[in-house]
Amino acid sequence: MSLRFKAISEATSPNPDEKNSKRQRIDLGNGSEVVYIPRFLTLDESWKLFDYLNKEIPWTRPTIRVFGRSCVQPRDTCYVASEGLPDLVYSGYQPHAYSWDDFPPLKDMLEAVHKALPGSRFNSLLLNRYKGGNDNVGWHADDEKLYGSTPEIASVSFGCEREFLLKKKPSKSSQERKVDDEPARKRLKKSSNSDQHSFTLKHGSLLVMRGYTQRDWIHSVPKRQKAEATRVNLTFRLVL
Ligand SMILES: O=C(O)CCC(=O)C(=O)O
Numbered sequence: 497m498s499l500r501f502k503a504i505s506e507a508t509s510p511n512p513d514e515k516n517s518k519r520q521r522i523d524l525g526n527g528s529e530v531v532y533i534p535r536f537l538t539l540d541e542s543w544k545l546f547d548y549l550n551k552e553i554p555w556t557r558p559t560i561r562v563f564g565r566s567c568v569q570p571r572d573t574c575y576v577a578s579e580g581l582p583d584l585v586y587s588g589y590q591p592h593a594y595s596w597d598d599f600p601p602l603k604d605m606l607e608a609v610h611k612a613l614p615g616s617r618f619n620s621l622l623l624n625r626y627k628g629g630n631d632n633v634g635w636h637a638d639d640e641k642l643y644g645s646t647p648e649i650a651s652v653s654f655g656c657e658r659e660f661l662l663k664k665k666p667s668k669s670s671q672e673r674k675v676d677d678e679p680a681r682k683r684l685k686k687s688s689n690s691d692q693h694s695f696t697l698k699h700g701s702l703l704v705m706r707g708y709t710q711r712d713w714i715h716s717v718p719k720r721q722k723a724e725a726t727r728v729n730l731t732f733r734l735v736l
Protein backbone atom coordinates (compact mmCIF):
# COMPACT_ATOMS: atom_id res chain seq x y z
CA MET A 497 0.00 0.00 0.00
CA SER A 498 1.37 3.37 -0.92
CA LEU A 499 0.09 6.62 0.53
CA ARG A 500 1.31 10.02 -0.49
CA PHE A 501 0.90 12.81 1.99
CA LYS A 502 0.33 16.43 1.21
CA ALA A 503 1.10 17.23 4.81
CA ILE A 504 1.67 20.81 5.76
CA SER A 505 5.29 21.89 5.91
CA GLU A 506 6.31 25.04 7.75
CA ALA A 507 9.40 25.32 5.62
CA THR A 508 8.15 24.55 2.14
CA SER A 509 4.45 25.49 2.04
CA PRO A 510 3.87 27.82 -0.92
CA ASN A 511 1.20 29.65 1.04
CA PRO A 512 2.19 29.41 4.68
CA ASP A 513 -0.34 32.02 5.85
CA GLU A 514 -3.29 30.10 4.47
CA LYS A 515 -2.01 26.63 5.32
CA ASN A 516 -0.92 27.53 8.82
CA SER A 517 -3.85 29.81 9.62
CA LYS A 518 -5.38 27.15 11.82
CA ARG A 519 -2.14 26.17 13.48
CA GLN A 520 -2.47 27.00 17.16
CA ARG A 521 0.45 27.42 19.51
CA ILE A 522 -0.38 27.33 23.19
CA ASP A 523 2.30 28.58 25.54
CA LEU A 524 1.81 26.59 28.75
CA GLY A 525 4.40 28.69 30.57
CA ASN A 526 7.77 27.78 32.07
CA GLY A 527 9.13 26.33 28.86
CA SER A 528 6.20 24.02 28.00
CA GLU A 529 4.18 24.35 24.81
CA VAL A 530 1.60 22.63 22.66
CA VAL A 531 1.03 23.06 18.93
CA TYR A 532 -2.26 21.92 17.40
CA ILE A 533 -2.85 21.59 13.65
CA PRO A 534 -6.48 20.51 13.11
CA ARG A 535 -6.08 19.70 9.42
CA PHE A 536 -2.64 18.17 9.17
CA LEU A 537 -3.86 15.53 6.69
CA THR A 538 -6.69 15.71 4.18
CA LEU A 539 -9.88 13.81 4.99
CA ASP A 540 -9.24 11.41 2.14
CA GLU A 541 -5.72 10.44 3.18
CA SER A 542 -6.85 10.25 6.81
CA TRP A 543 -9.59 7.70 6.00
CA LYS A 544 -7.18 5.61 3.93
CA LEU A 545 -4.73 5.57 6.82
CA PHE A 546 -7.45 4.80 9.34
CA ASP A 547 -8.62 1.75 7.35
CA TYR A 548 -5.06 0.54 6.86
CA LEU A 549 -4.17 0.91 10.55
CA ASN A 550 -7.40 -0.62 11.79
CA LYS A 551 -6.89 -3.72 9.61
CA GLU A 552 -3.13 -4.24 9.31
CA ILE A 553 -1.67 -3.36 12.71
CA PRO A 554 -1.18 -6.38 15.05
CA TRP A 555 -3.11 -4.77 17.91
CA THR A 556 -2.87 -6.22 21.40
CA ARG A 557 -4.55 -5.32 24.67
CA PRO A 558 -1.92 -6.07 27.30
CA THR A 559 -2.17 -6.53 31.04
CA ILE A 560 -0.43 -3.65 32.77
CA ARG A 561 0.26 -2.68 36.38
CA VAL A 562 -1.24 0.52 37.75
CA PHE A 563 -0.71 1.50 41.41
CA GLY A 564 0.44 -2.07 42.13
CA ARG A 565 -2.65 -3.70 40.60
CA SER A 566 -2.85 -5.72 37.39
CA CYS A 567 -5.47 -4.61 34.88
CA VAL A 568 -6.18 -4.94 31.19
CA GLN A 569 -5.14 -1.75 29.43
CA PRO A 570 -8.35 0.00 28.37
CA ARG A 571 -7.25 0.35 24.71
CA ASP A 572 -5.38 -1.63 22.05
CA THR A 573 -1.73 -0.91 21.44
CA CYS A 574 1.26 -1.58 19.20
CA TYR A 575 4.84 -0.29 19.13
CA VAL A 576 7.19 0.44 16.23
CA ALA A 577 10.82 1.51 16.70
CA SER A 578 14.11 1.81 14.85
CA GLU A 579 16.56 -1.02 15.45
CA GLY A 580 19.04 -0.95 18.30
CA LEU A 581 17.11 1.37 20.63
CA PRO A 582 16.69 0.62 24.34
CA ASP A 583 13.43 -1.22 25.13
CA LEU A 584 10.37 0.76 26.07
CA VAL A 585 8.80 -0.33 29.37
CA TYR A 586 5.72 1.40 30.79
CA SER A 587 3.34 0.33 33.58
CA GLY A 588 5.36 -2.89 33.92
CA TYR A 589 4.75 -3.80 30.28
CA GLN A 590 7.40 -4.13 27.56
CA PRO A 591 5.82 -4.00 24.10
CA HIS A 592 7.43 -5.88 21.24
CA ALA A 593 9.16 -3.40 18.90
CA TYR A 594 8.03 -3.92 15.30
CA SER A 595 10.15 -2.56 12.46
CA TRP A 596 9.21 0.47 10.35
CA ASP A 597 9.75 -1.81 7.33
CA ASP A 598 6.74 -3.89 8.42
CA PHE A 599 4.41 -0.92 7.84
CA PRO A 600 5.43 1.26 4.86
CA PRO A 601 2.55 3.76 5.34
CA LEU A 602 3.91 4.50 8.82
CA LYS A 603 7.28 5.37 7.28
CA ASP A 604 5.47 7.84 5.01
CA MET A 605 3.70 9.30 8.05
CA LEU A 606 7.01 9.66 9.89
CA GLU A 607 8.36 11.60 6.92
CA ALA A 608 5.27 13.82 6.77
CA VAL A 609 5.53 14.61 10.49
CA HIS A 610 9.24 15.45 10.18
CA LYS A 611 8.41 17.75 7.28
CA ALA A 612 5.66 19.55 9.19
CA LEU A 613 7.91 20.07 12.21
CA PRO A 614 11.31 21.27 10.98
CA GLY A 615 14.09 20.39 13.41
CA SER A 616 12.17 17.51 14.98
CA ARG A 617 13.41 13.92 15.03
CA PHE A 618 11.43 10.82 15.91
CA ASN A 619 12.52 7.17 15.87
CA SER A 620 9.68 5.35 17.62
CA LEU A 621 5.92 5.22 17.51
CA LEU A 622 3.34 4.10 20.04
CA LEU A 623 -0.02 3.33 18.46
CA ASN A 624 -3.31 3.29 20.36
CA ARG A 625 -6.75 2.14 19.27
CA TYR A 626 -9.86 3.17 21.21
CA LYS A 627 -12.70 0.88 20.20
CA GLY A 628 -15.44 2.98 21.79
CA GLY A 629 -16.21 5.47 24.50
CA ASN A 630 -15.15 3.16 27.33
CA ASP A 631 -11.61 2.92 25.97
CA ASN A 632 -9.40 5.62 27.39
CA VAL A 633 -6.01 6.62 28.68
CA GLY A 634 -5.83 7.85 32.26
CA TRP A 635 -3.85 10.80 33.55
CA HIS A 636 -0.14 10.36 32.91
CA ALA A 637 3.01 12.00 31.61
CA ASP A 638 5.25 10.38 29.02
CA ASP A 639 8.26 11.02 31.21
CA GLU A 640 10.11 7.70 30.83
CA LYS A 641 13.87 8.20 31.16
CA LEU A 642 14.58 6.96 27.64
CA TYR A 643 12.88 10.07 26.20
CA GLY A 644 15.20 12.50 28.03
CA SER A 645 14.22 15.62 29.97
CA THR A 646 12.40 17.62 27.26
CA PRO A 647 10.80 15.10 24.89
CA GLU A 648 8.90 16.27 21.84
CA ILE A 649 5.85 14.08 21.17
CA ALA A 650 3.85 14.35 17.96
CA SER A 651 0.35 12.86 18.06
CA VAL A 652 -1.73 12.17 14.94
CA SER A 653 -5.41 11.19 15.34
CA PHE A 654 -7.81 9.30 13.08
CA GLY A 655 -11.48 8.39 13.27
CA CYS A 656 -13.75 9.23 16.17
CA GLU A 657 -13.08 12.65 17.72
CA ARG A 658 -12.09 12.43 21.36
CA GLU A 659 -11.21 14.95 23.99
CA PHE A 660 -7.55 15.31 24.98
CA LEU A 661 -7.02 16.98 28.35
CA LEU A 662 -3.92 18.59 29.77
CA LYS A 663 -3.65 19.44 33.44
CA LYS A 664 -0.81 21.07 35.31
CA LYS A 665 0.88 18.85 37.88
CA PRO A 666 0.43 20.23 41.37
CA SER A 667 3.56 22.13 42.28
CA LYS A 668 5.49 21.28 45.46
CA SER A 669 4.22 24.44 47.17
CA SER A 670 0.55 23.74 46.34
CA GLN A 671 0.94 20.15 47.62
CA GLU A 672 2.22 21.60 50.88
CA ARG A 673 -0.82 23.87 51.00
CA LYS A 674 -3.09 20.79 51.10
CA VAL A 675 -2.23 20.23 54.74
CA ASP A 676 -3.84 23.47 55.81
CA ASP A 677 -7.52 23.54 56.70
CA GLU A 678 -8.81 25.57 53.76
CA PRO A 679 -11.95 23.97 52.27
CA ALA A 680 -11.29 22.01 49.05
CA ARG A 681 -13.87 24.04 47.12
CA LYS A 682 -12.06 27.29 47.84
CA ARG A 683 -8.77 25.82 46.75
CA LEU A 684 -10.31 24.63 43.50
CA LYS A 685 -11.62 28.10 42.75
CA LYS A 686 -8.12 29.45 43.01
CA SER A 687 -6.71 27.27 40.23
CA SER A 688 -6.93 29.33 37.06
CA ASN A 689 -8.20 28.08 33.71
CA SER A 690 -4.69 28.15 32.34
CA ASP A 691 -3.86 25.14 34.52
CA GLN A 692 -6.12 23.01 32.27
CA HIS A 693 -6.50 22.78 28.52
CA SER A 694 -8.81 20.70 26.37
CA PHE A 695 -8.53 19.81 22.68
CA THR A 696 -11.01 17.88 20.58
CA LEU A 697 -8.61 15.86 18.48
CA LYS A 698 -10.02 15.78 14.98
CA HIS A 699 -9.66 13.15 12.28
CA GLY A 700 -6.34 13.96 10.54
CA SER A 701 -5.09 16.37 13.21
CA LEU A 702 -1.60 16.75 14.65
CA LEU A 703 -0.90 17.78 18.23
CA VAL A 704 2.64 18.34 19.48
CA MET A 705 3.81 18.53 23.09
CA ARG A 706 7.20 20.14 23.65
CA GLY A 707 9.66 21.49 26.17
CA TYR A 708 8.86 20.63 29.78
CA THR A 709 5.27 19.49 29.10
CA GLN A 710 5.99 15.93 30.31
CA ARG A 711 7.73 17.19 33.47
CA ASP A 712 5.15 19.78 34.49
CA TRP A 713 1.85 18.55 32.99
CA ILE A 714 -0.21 15.35 32.75
CA HIS A 715 -2.61 14.41 29.97
CA SER A 716 -5.49 12.00 29.39
CA VAL A 717 -8.17 10.88 26.92
CA PRO A 718 -11.14 10.26 29.25
CA LYS A 719 -14.06 7.87 28.77
CA ARG A 720 -16.92 9.33 26.74
CA GLN A 721 -20.05 7.15 26.62
CA LYS A 722 -21.28 8.84 23.46
CA ALA A 723 -18.08 8.26 21.48
CA GLU A 724 -19.07 4.92 19.97
CA ALA A 725 -16.80 4.80 16.93
CA THR A 726 -13.18 3.68 16.77
CA ARG A 727 -10.29 6.11 17.11
CA VAL A 728 -6.66 5.44 16.23
CA ASN A 729 -3.87 7.61 17.60
CA LEU A 730 -0.17 7.62 16.71
CA THR A 731 2.41 9.18 19.04
CA PHE A 732 5.85 9.71 17.51
CA ARG A 733 8.69 9.93 20.01
CA LEU A 734 12.49 10.11 20.07
CA VAL A 735 14.22 7.44 22.15
CA LEU A 736 17.66 8.77 23.07
O1 LIG B 1 -4.59 8.93 22.31
C1 LIG B 1 -4.07 10.00 22.58
O2 LIG B 1 -4.42 11.06 22.06
C2 LIG B 1 -2.98 10.08 23.62
C3 LIG B 1 -2.21 8.81 23.85
C4 LIG B 1 -1.16 8.98 24.88
O3 LIG B 1 -1.20 9.87 25.67
C5 LIG B 1 -0.04 8.02 24.94
O4 LIG B 1 0.00 7.05 24.20
O5 LIG B 1 0.85 8.24 25.76
Ligand SMILES: [Fe+2]
Pocket residue numbers: 636637638715
Ligand atom coordinates in the same frame (compact mmCIF):
# COMPACT_ATOMS: atom_id res chain seq x y z
FE1 LIG C 1 0.71 10.10 26.65
